[in-house]
Amino acid sequence: MKKEIKKKSKAACPSSILLPPDHTTMAAAAAGASTSAATVSAISAQIAAGRLFAAIDNLTPSCSSSPIPSSLYASLLRLATHHGSLSAARRITTHFASSASQFNRSSVPTFLFNRAIESLAACGGLADARELFDLMPRRDGGSWNAIIYASSRAGKPTEALSLFADMYSRGVRPNDVTMASVLACCSECLNPCGAQQLHGHISKRDFQSNVILGTALVDVYGKCHLLADARQAFDGISEPNAISWNVIIRRYLLAGMGDMAAEMFFRMVRAGVRPLVYTVSHALLACRDNNALEEGRCMHTFVLRHGYEHHIHVRSSVVDMYAKCGAIDAAQRLFNVAPVKDVIMSTSILSGLASCGRIGDAKRVFDRMQERNLVSWNAMLTGYIRSSDLTGALHLFQQMRKETKELDDVTLGSVLNACTGMLDIRKGEEVHAFAFKCGLLSYPFLKNALVRMYSKCGCLRSAELLLQFEMGERDRYSWNSLISGYERHSMSEAALHALSEMQSEVTPNQSTFSSALAACANIFLLKHGMEIHAYMIRSGYEIDDILQSALIDMYCKCRLFDYGIRIFEAQPSRDVILWNSMILGCAYSGKGEYGLELFDEMQAQGIKADSVTFLGALVSCISEGHVGLGKSYFTLMTEESILPRMEHYECMIELLGKHGHMVELEDFVDHMPFEPPTTMWLRIFDCCREYGNRKLGERAAKCINDSNPQTPVRYEATADYMCSDGGSAEPMSFGNPDEELMSPL
DNA sequence: CTAGGGGATG
Structure with a gap:
């Protein structure tokens, strides 16, 4: 097929589709030959049978003496578009354009030129379309629409926008079709200003009642990450249809605003609009992202009541939602009764099982999968790592290498994470070399895994070199790995120096600050630690349990015990990490007795001590001389099957x-x-x-x-x-x- | 338009 098109195009297409007709055409016209009705009916019959090239072969030079009806040309062009044949579109266009130039250019109606522009562009000939547009005798709004739409679809949104500006300056009024194409261009080049201007036009010209335009506007704003504007545009649509709702919900989901996505879904249902299958799926994913089990359950009920449960997309999303929201049993029940268990659903359930520690069950699902792909292998791999079964991860990787040739940056990044966890620099270096051989080193995920591996294993020099010379774009993860590496390896000054360097490139996050605070604590830089504390408050960072814990530790080590206890006491509910920091803080602030009181209080509140809590209690016993008590804590600890560590x-x-x-x-x-x-x-x-x-x-x-x-x-x-x-x-x-x-x- | 990824405190 392709070959045939090529051959024909070579035979029939001049470099310019608007070249004057050749002499044979002239001669035929001069001879006064007339197009027979038979030719027209032959062409019609070929079109009806869908035989494009047979139909075109009737377009002999001789039949240009008396024009073929425009409607027939239009049908031919439609057929050419359907076949995607640029050569055919060219031949048809050349034919009617040359016949026109011979008699009377304006005898060809403008609409036919417009159809030709559309057809040429749709077959991949944007340059031909543009040439025709530039040379055609008269243009109407439709011509502009055709070329703007064509440019936009051909991936030239800026060209389309400048055509639109041209059109506007010539006083041609855009209609809703023009607006829709131009809107698509704005979202293509992420041009929110353009979208705003169009929004103005749309409001002025009362296109607001046009759902399609209104929805396109919502989509543009959403794509430009202007969710408030998107919402405003959505609220301006007088009667949003299922697609409008889908667009706003999807944009909220993609912008990471799962709560809004879910809210809009419920509003949609209340408004009595039946959601598209995809909309239901998006809404479920929003619950998953938001860890919103209750809303997810409501949606599941909705799915069952309204007959969506037969769609594999929806079913998979329900399973995934339950699995990610911690309702693994519900997820597994649904999975077990599912008539079709495809790769995606199986991968969802296995990764859910793995992340709640049921790695054995996850492996059983994996082993029973009829079809596995790269994603499922990777999910199993990361499952082992999350369960801290690092040798399990490496074994799986070996198995993977035997059974499939496929692997990607996620695979090798995960293997590197396993090496990092084992502090096995030799293996890590092997993976580094292997990744180089596979040509995967350009992936940021993999590069960051390398930085992390070298940092954690104490090869800070290698990490520095990677960051300095190998990383195109250093993101927050790269810097965080380096900073925590410095902190862990007693290079606290370097950690803080890296933090200030990082800040000129990317915004730090909570992990960054927790490492930085630990660095301050290591070298008793109270002033610096307080600055970080103040900075986090000023900049509106959420100070979560880990950060509070790091702050308590920093203040206690810097001999501002009262600050530490103030943070501790300000918390209405306390995580075990927080108790641990405070108990240890007491221990090395010479307030062992108080630390032991806290230890009792914590258990009275029903919070289970972990190995660090016991460490704090033991340190307090050392400083307070409670030998018997310390011994009993050690026994208690083993009784509660907490494995004592070296410390x-x-x-x-x-x-x-x-x-x-x-x-x-x-x-x-x-x-x-x-x-x-x-x-x-x-x-x-x-x-x-x-x-x-x-x-x-x-x-x-x-x-x-x-x-x-x-x-x-x-x-x-x-x-x-x-x-x-x-x-x-x-x-x-x-x-x-x-x-x-x-x-x- | 449904599945895998980066995680810091004591």
């Missing part, structure tokens, strides 16, 4: 060692599930020296010496300061073991 063991050793409970200390060490690391032995050694426990001291010395046989400094548990009665403590004759090693804070 908790360090605390217990500090608690027992600092207060001279040497027998219990030895017992504790014996029952630890792992061999203490050298840092811990150093502290134990120190305590043995202070309180006297020769046996344990010797063990400590041996472990320290064995761990580092190269060092010239040897640890020895000698009698003069390790005697069991806790005799005199001589100053140490060797280098001072690192004092801060055992400090858990």
Whole structure:
């Protein structure tokens, strides 16, 4: 087909469609040959049979001596458009244009030129259309409409707008068709000023009663992110139809204003307009984005009552809404009874299961899927990562590599996230090289995953280089990764410096400030921390639990305990994170007793302590000398199946060692599930020296010496300061073991 | 026009 068009176009098309007819045509005309009625009826028959080229072949030069009816040309052009054949449109146009020039140019009606403009443009010949427009003998409003519409559809919105301006200046009045095309141009070039001007014209000329125009206007404003104007335009439509409602709901959804989208949906229903299938789906997605389970349920009821549940789009959106709003059981029930479970619905349910921690169930859905695509693989991959099953993620990736050739930036970005979580820089670098080989390094998501990986793993230099030289556009995520990397790796000054650099490029968000506040806390930059606090308030940032927690921490560490407690007490409902910060804040502000009171109060309020809460309690016990209490907390913690972390063991050793409970200390060490690391032995050694426990001291010395046989400094548990009665403590004759090693804070 | 993505505090 394509080949045929090409051949014909070569044979029949002069470079200009308006070239004067050649001599044979002239000769034929001079001979006075007349178009027979037979030719006309032959052409009509070919048109009726849809045989475009057969029909055109009747357009011999001879038949130009007496004009073919315009309606026949118009039918031919329509057929050419239908076939999408530019060569045919050209031949037809050339034919009637040349016959016209021979007799009387104005014998061809303007409407036929207009149809030709439309046909040429629709077949991809905008340049031909424009040439015809420029050369045609007379133009009417329809000609302008045709060329403006054509330019707009051919992806030349600015050209269309300047044609519109031209038309306007020549005093040709635009009608609603013109307005609709020009509006489309404004949304194409995101030109809200143009839209506003058109809005003025539309109001002046009372096109307001035209639903199509009004709706187009709503869409333009929406596309330009001017949702208030969009809404105003919508409210100006006297009788919005289902499409108008769809447009405003969709624009609210795309602008991230799910609440408004849902509200408009309910208004639409109340107004008695039956929603389009897509509108129902958009409304459900709005609930999903907004985490609005109740509204989502109402919509589900609506779906069932009004017979939308057979549409797979709607059904998938309901499932997705339930899954994302945390009603995973409802989602799964619907999924189980669904007669058709396509890739999309299965992917929704598996990602829902994975994000509520049911990774096993998610994998079962995944394994049972008849068809998988890239998105479903990626969903499974991120599911493992969200469940912090990082090796699971890597295994899945291996399986994926075996079963499909497909992979994209999301895949590799997720694999990188797994490496980041494992702090496995070697694997991360492998993925980096692999991504380069796949040519995926230009994707911002992937580049940011790389910055994050290098930052978190402590290769700040690599992260800096990426940010400096490899990133075309550095966004908030890139900067946030770098800043939190600096903060985590004791480069707090660099973190704050990066923050100020970042601010000249992009707007920070809550994550940025939480890292920045932590950096201030690390190096006790009270003034800077307060500036950030003030800045967040001034700029209207929502100070969420994590930020409050970071603020409490910063103020407590900077010795403004009262500020910390003020933030804490101002909160009507407190998250466990907030309690944790305050309890720890007490612990290192020398207010351990108060911290322990808070610990009790928190549990009295029914908030479950986590490992950090227990850490705060243990630190308070250390500073207040509550050895028994600390021990009971440690037991309680294991009873509540909270796995003690290294810090908790360090605390217990500090608690027992600092207060001279040497027998219990030895017992504790014996029952630890792992061999203490050298840092811990150093502290134990120190305590043995202070309180006297020769046996344990010797063990400590041996472990320290064995761990580092190269060092010239040897640890020895000698009698003069390790005697069991806790005799005199001589100053140490060797280098001072690192004092801060055992400090858990 | 329905499915996957970036997340910081102690």
